[in-house]
Structures are given as C-alpha cells and as structure tokens.
Amino acid sequence: MLWSRFAITLVAGAAVALALMLAVIYLIDPYDTGRSPVFSQAGMRALAPAMGNASRGRNPAFNAMIVGNSRIQLISPERLKKATGLDFVQMSVPGSGPSEQFALIEWFLRHRKELAKALLVSVDELWCTSDPALPSERPFPFWLYAAGAGEYARGLLRWEVLEEVPPRLAYLLGLSAERSRPDGYWDYDAEYTQRGNRMAATRHQELEAKPYANAPHYDRDPHTGTQAFPAADRIGAVAASLPDDTALILVVPPLYINALPPGGTEQAFRLQACKAALTGAVQKRHARTAVVDWRVDRPEIRNPAWFFDTIHYRQAIAQAIEAEIAQALWKLP
Amino acid sequence: MLFNSFAFLVAFLPVALLAHWAVERFRPAWRLPALLGLSLIFYGYWDWRFVPLLVGSIVVNWLVANAFMRSGRSVLIPLAIAANLLVLTVFKYFNFFMDFAALVPGLPTRHLEIALPLGISFFTFHHIMYLTDLKTGKAPRYDLVSYGLYIAFFPQVLAGPLVRWSEIMHQFKERPYQRPDATERVARGLMLLVCGLAKKTLLGDPLSEYVNPIFEAAAAGKAVALGEAWQAMLGFTFQIYFDFSGYTDMALGVALLFGIVLPQNFDAPYRSVSLRDFWRRWHMTLSRFLRDYLYIAMGGNRKGLAVQLAALFATMTLGGLWHGAGLTFVAWGAAHGIALGAGVLWRRAGLPMPRPAGWVLTMLFVMLTWVLFRATSFEAALRIYEGLAGLGGADPSIKWRTILVAALVAVLGPTAWTFVHRLPPRRAIAIVFAILLVVVLFKIGDDANYEFIYFQF
Numbered sequence: 050m051l052w053s054r055f056a057i058t059l060v061a062g063a064a065v066a067l068a069l070m071l072a073v074i075y076l077i078d079p080y081d082t083g084r085s086p087v088f089s090q091a092g093m094r095a096l097a098p099a100m101g102n103a104s105r106g107r108n109p110a111f112n113a114m115i116v117g118n119s120r121i122q123l124i125s126p127e128r129l130k131k132a133t134g135l136d137f138v139q140m141s142v143p144g145s146g147p148s149e150q151f152a153l154i155e156w157f158l159r160h161r162k163e164l165a166k167a168l169l170v171s172v173d174e175l176w177c178t179s180d181p182a183l184p185s186e187r188p189f190p191f192w193l194y195a196a197g198a199g200e201y202a203r204g205l206l207r208w209e210v211l212e213e214v215p216p217r218l219a220y221l222l223g224l225s226a227e228r229s230r231p232d233g234y235w236d237y238d239a240e241y242t243q244r245g246n247r248m249a250a251t252r253h254q255e256l257e258a259k260p261y262a263n264a265p266h267y268d269r270d271p272h273t274g275t276q277a278f279p280a281a282d283r284i285g286a287v288a289a290s291l292p293d294d295t296a297l298i299l300v301v302p303p304l305y306i307n308a309l310p311p312g313g314t315e316q317a318f319r320l321q322a323c324k325a326a327l328t329g330a331v332q333k334r335h336a337r338t339a340v341v342d343w344r345v346d347r348p349e350i351r352n353p354a355w356f357f358d359t360i361h362y363r364q365a366i367a368q369a370i371e372a373e374i375a376q377a378l379w380k381l382p
Numbered sequence: 383m384l385f386n387s388f389a390f391l392v393a394f395l396p397v398a399l400l401a402h403w404a405v406e407r408f409r410p411a412w413r414l415p416a417l418l419g420l421s422l423i424f425y426g427y428w429d430w431r432f433v434p435l436l437v438g439s440i441v442v443n444w445l446v447a448n449a450f451m452r453s454g455r456s457v458l459i460p461l462a463i464a465a466n467l468l469v470l471t472v473f474k475y476f477n478f479f480m481d482f483a484a485l486v487p488g489l490p491t492r493h494l495e496i497a498l499p500l501g502i503s504f505f506t507f508h509h510i511m512y513l514t515d516l517k518t519g520k521a522p523r524y525d526l527v528s529y530g531l532y533i534a535f536f537p538q539v540l541a542g543p544l545v546r547w548s549e550i551m552h553q554f555k556e557r558p559y560q561r562p563d564a565t566e567r568v569a570r571g572l573m574l575l576v577c578g579l580a581k582k583t584l585l586g587d588p589l590s591e592y593v594n595p596i597f598e599a600a601a602a603g604k605a606v607a608l609g610e611a612w613q614a615m616l617g618f619t620f621q622i623y624f625d626f627s628g629y630t631d632m633a634l635g636v637a638l639l640f641g642i643v644l645p646q647n648f649d650a651p652y653r654s655v656s657l658r659d660f661w662r663r664w665h666m667t668l669s670r671f672l673r674d675y676l677y678i679a680m681g682g683n684r685k686g687l688a689v690q691l692a693a694l695f696a697t698m699t700l701g702g703l704w705h706g707a708g709l710t711f712v713a714w715g716a717a718h719g720i721a722l723g724a725g726v727l728w729r730r731a732g733l734p735m736p737r738p739a740g741w742v743l744t745m746l747f748v749m750l751t752w753v754l755f756r757a758t759s760f761e762a763a764l765r766i767y768e769g770l771a772g773l774g775g776a777d778p779s780i781k782w783r784t785i786l787v788a789a790l791v792a793v794l795g796p797t798a799w800t801f802v803h804r805l806p807p808r809r810a811i812a813i814v815f816a817i818l819l820v821v822v823l824f825k826i827g828d829d830a831n832y833e834f835i836y837f838q839f
Binding site for chain 2: 051052053054055056058060061062063066067071206207208209210211372
C-alpha cells in the first residue's frame with residue numbers, strides 16, 4: 050500500500066466511521082428525544098435530570114410542568130395532581146438557572162400536542178442576575194433541547210452519549226426494562242433522612258449562621274431604578290407566548306430565616322426589586338398568572354427542623370407550598 | 383486554539399492544510415507568508431490582543447539582528463536579550479518579585495493584573511537562541527517572513543518544542559510536497575497527531591480527575607490519606623507526562639503534515655536510570671537550551687568541580703523558575719540541581735549504581751519532586767508528603783487502574799515517534815488509527831475542556 054493511500058484511508062475511514070456512528074446514535078436516540086424515525090419506545094433509565102428531562106418533557110401523559118432547580122425538586126407531581134387534577138411532570142435540574150430552565154420550558158411547550166395547562170416556574174436569586182447572558186453555573190446539555198437537528202447532531206459527538214448507547218440499545222431490544230419515574234420526582238427528604246444525623250451538626254451550624262448580622266441598613270433602596278433584571282424580560286416573553294388558557298405560576302422558594310435578607314438591607318431591596326420585576330413582567334403579558342411568594346418572613350421559615358440547609362426545605366414546607374400553588378391555580382380566572 | 387478541539391481539528395487544520403498545499407503547488411513563493419499568516423491566526427484565536435506583542439517581538443528582534451549585522455555592534459545583542467527577558471519578566475514575574483519587594487519594610491505590595499501571553503516563555507527563548515548564535519557568528523541573517531515563521535510557526539508557538547534556528551530554517555526553504563517521502567511524512571504525521579490526541583484525552587485527562595481534587599484538598603489545608611496521597615503523586619507523575627508528551631506528539635505530527643520535522647522532546651523519560659539520564663529524556667529541547675545557553679555559559683564542567691556544581695544548581699533553579707513564578711517551582715528546580723550535583727559526585731567517586739536501583743531512586747526522586755511542582759504552596763505539598771507517609775490517615779484506598787495502564791505505557795512502551803515510524807503502510811493499521819481518531823473525537827466532545835499543563839508556562 051502506498052503512503053498516500055494509507056493517509057487517505059485513515060482520514061476517509063475516520064470520516065466515514067464518524068458519520069456512521071453519529072447516524073446510528075441519531076437513530077437509536079439515546080435520550081429518547083423523539084427525533085429518531087425508527088425507534089419510538091418512550092422512557093429512560095435513571096439519568097441526571099438534565100439528560101432525562103428530554104424524555105419526560107415530551108411525554109404526552111403530562112399537561113403541566115414544574116421547572117427550577119433543587120429548591121423546587123420536593124414539590125410532588127402526585128400530590129399536586131390530587132389537589133389540582135393536573136398532570137405535572139417534575140423537570141427541575143439541580144444547580145440550574147434561568148437559561149437552562151427557559152430551554153426546558155421551550156422543550157416542554159414544543160412537545161405538547163394538546164394545551165399545556167400549567168407552567169410552574171421556580172424563580173430564585175439566580176433569576177435576579179443583571180447579566181443579560183444569564184450565565185450558567187454548571188454545564189448543561191443545551192444541544193439536547195436544541196430546535197435544530199444540526200446542533201443536536203453535533204451534540205451527539207461526545208463520550209457520555211456513546212456510553213448511553215448500550216443501555217439504550219438494551220432497552221430497545223427488550224434486554225433491560227430499567228426505567229426511571231416518568232414524572233421525575235425525587236424525594237431528597239427521604240434520602241437525606243436515611244443518611245442519618247452525620248450531617249446534622251454541619252447543617253445546624255449553617256442554619257445558625259447569620260450572614261446579614263452586620264449588613265448596613267438603608268431607609269430606601271440605594272440602587273432605585275438602576276437595577277436590570279434581564280430574566281424578567283425573558284419570562285415576560287414566555288408569558289406572552291402562552292395560550293390564553295395556560296396557567297403560569299411563579300414560585301419564589303423560601304430561605305431559612307437567617308439567610309433571608311432583613312428589611313432595609315441592600316440585599317432585601319434588591320430581592321424586592323427583582324420580585325417586582327418578575328411579577329410585573331408576567332402579569333402584564335398573560336392574564337392567567339399568579340405568584341406564590343415564599344421568600345418572605347413567615348412562621349414556617351423560622352423552624353430549623355423544616356430545613357436541611359438555608360436553601361433546601363423539607364416535606365412540611367413542600368406540602369405547604371403545594372397547598373398554596375393549588376389555591377393559586379383555583380383562583381385564576 | 384487547542385490541538386484537542388474541534389475548532390482546530392475539523393476547521394483550522396483542514397483549511398490550513400488545503401491553503402498550504404495550494405500555495406506550495408501553485409505559488410511556492412507565497413508558502414512562507416501563508417504559513418506565517420496561518421500561524422498568527424492560530425495564535426490570535428486564543429486572544430487576539432496578544433498578536434501585536436508577538437508581531438512586535440518578531441519585528442523588533444529582527445531589526446536588532448539586522449542592525450547588528452550592518453554595524454557589528456555586539457552590545458546590541460545582550461541589550462536585545464535583556465529586553466526580551468524584561469518583557470517576559472513584566473508579564474510573568476512582576477508580581478512574584480513585587481511580593482519579595484513587599485517584604486522590605488515600607489515598600490507597598492504592587493500587583494499587575496495582566497494575563498500571561500500564551501507561549502511567551504517559548505518564543506522568548508527562540509529569540510535568545512537565535513540572537514546568541516548570531517553574535518557568535520553561527521547564525522546568518524534571515525528575511526522578516528522566515529524569521530517570523532521561526533518564532534511563530536503554529537505547531538510550536540504555544541508550548542514548544544524549543545527549536546534551534548539551524549533545525550528548521552533550511553526546511554522552510556524546501557518544497558515539502560515535492561520530496562520523495564512527502565506522503566510518508568503526511569501519513570506518519572497523521573498517526574503521530576492521533577497518538578498525541580489519544581495520550582492526552584485517554585490517559586492524561588482522566589488522570590487529572592484522580593489528581594486535581596486531592597491537590598485542591600491539600601491546598602485547602604485538609605489532611606490527605608495514605609491512598610489518596612499516593613494516588614495524587616502517581617497520578618500527576620503520569621498525567622504531566624501524557625499531557626505534555628501528548629501535546630508534543632501533536633505538535634510534531636501537525637508540523638509533519640506541513641512537511642516540517644521538529645525536534646524530539648521526550649525519549650521514554652520514566653525509563654531513566656539516573657537523574658542525568660532523566661533530563662536527557664524529559665523536555666529534551668528545554669534541557670539542551672539550559673545546557674547550551676545557561677550551564678555552559680556559566681562555566682559548565684570546564685572550570686572545576688565547584689563551578690560545575692554551582693552551575694548545575696543555578697541552571698536547574700532558574701529552570702524551575704522558568705516553569706512558573708512561584709517558590710515551589712524554584713524549590714523543585716533547586717532540588718533537581720542538588721540531586722544532579724550529587725550524581726556528579728557519585729560518578730566522580732567511582733561508586734557503582736546498579737541500573738534497577740538507579741531506576742527506582744530516579745523515579746522516587748522525580749515523583750516526590752513532582753509534588754512540589756504540582757502543589758500550589760509548600761503547605762499543600764507538605765499535606766501530600768504527610769499523606770504519603772501515612773500521617774494524614776491510614777486509608778489505603780487508591781484508584782489505580784488508569785495509573786497502572788499509564789505506567790505500563792510510559793515505562794514499557796516506545797515513544798509515539800518511534801512507534802509510528804516503525805509501522806508499515808498497511809490498510810488495517812490505517813483503519814485502527816481511524817477508529818482511534820473517532821474515539822478521541824468523542825472524548826473531545828465532552829463538555830470538560832482540558833487545557834495543556836504547559837500552556838501556563
């Protein structure tokens with residue numbers, strides 16, 4: 050063999066092998082995105098929510114979604130169904146921010162053949178960023194939720210996708226039936242409790258810390274009118290695009306009392322301004338909108354037994370939030 | 383841009399090769415300007431703001447070289463070398479020296495918040511090699527484009543190898559694709575590139591996941607258990623080898639695609655049976671630079687034992703400082719200088735050293751000093767050393783699989799250069815490399831973006 054042929058074989062062989070592998074992966078559809086013209090078995094094995102939500106988000110069994118990060122994870126689709134009659138899917142992704150959550154909202158809405166009845170969006174301080182790029186703190190597979198086939202196909206070119214091919218094939222061929230919960234619910238309360246009290250001392254110390262003990266107080270917002278909340282514009286655009294009958298509920302998740310900025314601090318003014326911006330952005334563009342605000346001083350957030358840490362609450366609070374969500378939905382026009 | 387990125391592998395490299403082939407075929411006179419242009423695009427892709435620095439550095443040094451050739455004023459050369467070192471100092475060592483100055487009572491701490499231009503250590507040394515040889519009459523004058531390409535040739539501009547002008551300038555004048563072995567060079571270059579990518583992505587990068595969390599914990603002052611400490615030390619020993627030698631394989635492979643043979647940088651260093659042997663096999667182009675332009679200039683072994691030992695110590699300490707503006711690097715270099723000196727005394731005394739014992743001692747020393755090299759502070763290094771001795775906890779758990787594979791390849795395997803130059807042009811071999819390339823591309827596709835360790839130097 051001549052060296053020229055050797056070089057051509059190497060390059061052309063790699064190109065052909067790469068194209069073939071991508072084509073096969075595309076057809077196998079390892080994350081059940083519904084893009085494969087060949088295979089259509091729904092459902093996924095237990096995966097990180099960022100990957101598994103592609104399958105959940107297009108499941109026609111659901112007509113309502115919950116999106117956010119770990120601070121909304123404990124909201125139960127089952128209990129909400131009992132209270133509201135709606136079929137919720139939990140699509141929260143730990144560590145995610147508004148950029149990731151907008152991608153998930155768009156994915157969920159794009160895959161509804163029938164009317165989406167409700168969107169439940171958790172808005173925390175990550176939604177209060179002034180950076181218009183809404184930067185992500187952790188890697189997120191935006192390619193998986195991309196509208197374009199090219200971006201998705203490029204995204205398939207990664208090792209973690211290759212690793213997902215064998216289990217997906219096993220499922221498609223009937224060799225493995227392992228599936229994750231379709232509604233995406235994960236009760237971290239139960240799991241944390243099982244781990245015992247080893248973490249309790251650390252958690253207790255964290256809860257007792259008072260980060261705002263020495264924060265200066267102001268009579269009025271030192272940054273009045275100068276703060277920008279670009280996530281508010283984005284959620285406003287989502288609100289405007291929703292069908293009239295779809296309910297949009299913003300949930301502001303609670304903080305343990307010591308982590309809640311006390312009134313008069315710069316952080317408290319900023320929180321108020323952010324909440325006002327988000328609320329205003331959705332309410333003026335979509336009639337069926339409600340805000341369930343738990344980031345206020347209320348008795349429940351003063352009970353350390355109901356928190357794992359300053360931002361993660363336990364079942365007692367989750368169920369109280371669910372009750373208010375149901376109430377808010379009933380009150381909508 | 384990184385060699386291990388899609389931007390390079392599927393965009394820049396094919397376009398650059400096509401452009402290079404076209405000019406080489408139809409407009410040979412444009413070949414060097416085209417290569418220089420491509421090199422500046424490659425360099426500027428990372429941060430275009432540093433392109434003027436690179437271009438200015440080329441132009442100024444070239445003007446000085448011309449002025450020296452015209453006037454014969456030898457003072458120009460040391461002035462130019464001093465200016466090059468000053469620029470390097472400002473970017474790389476200003477804060478380091480300011481921290482020392484701040485130890486003097488009354489002097490304030492001043493820091494410059496400036497990014498380190500990529501490759502500045504490497505292209506500064508290229509200037510120094512050329513200017514020094516110009517002064518001694520060994521190097522001729524070159525036109526601006528050729529000199530610019532010598533400094534900025536993209537396969538080597540970011541992290542070497544350090545190339546002597548005499549190794550590459552004559553190659554620039556050739557018609558590389560008219561050589562009888564042109565296609566063989568291209569084919570072997572492709573294989574070398576794939577080997578380098580595989581070493582980096584399949585061994586070096588996974589090892590970083592074994593290593594980084596432990597050094598981070600040590601830097602945070604946490605105790606490091608026995609198994610973790612050995613995992614960190616062994617892991618880094620092979621991580622840095624596969625990272626840097628993988629990069630060098632890629633650089634040599636890419637250069638071969640353009641018809642240029644760059645010098646070797648590694649020769650199975652973890653098979654060394656003495657520290658002197660190690661430095662003849664590890665980062666060989668830096669070692670010979672330090673030998674020829676520092677050690678020998680300080681007297682080398684021509685002025686007695688005391689001078690030789692002092693020159694060795696000073697050379698290695700400065701070599702340590704070259705790697706990074708930190709006292710841990712200085713200590714790493716000094717430790718190697720002392721150990722090399724001890725080796726000189728051992729040999730002078732005529733004491734024997736069986737090869738297996740030499741290998742064990744060399745590896746132990748190299749691995750222990752890599753801890754200093756990797757740690758971000760002496761305290762962090764101390765936590766690792768304590769862990770190695772079992773003082774940070776007796777847990778012996780260690781993730782050993784990738785370390786074992788890496789160790790076997792590094793110690794027993796041939797160098798990538800030797801390996802690909804032994805292979806015949808068989809279809810099956812081409813297909814194996816094609817599959818390996820595809821595997822590597824899937825690894826590169828993951829979100830984790832692993833830079834090369836030596837880019838920081």
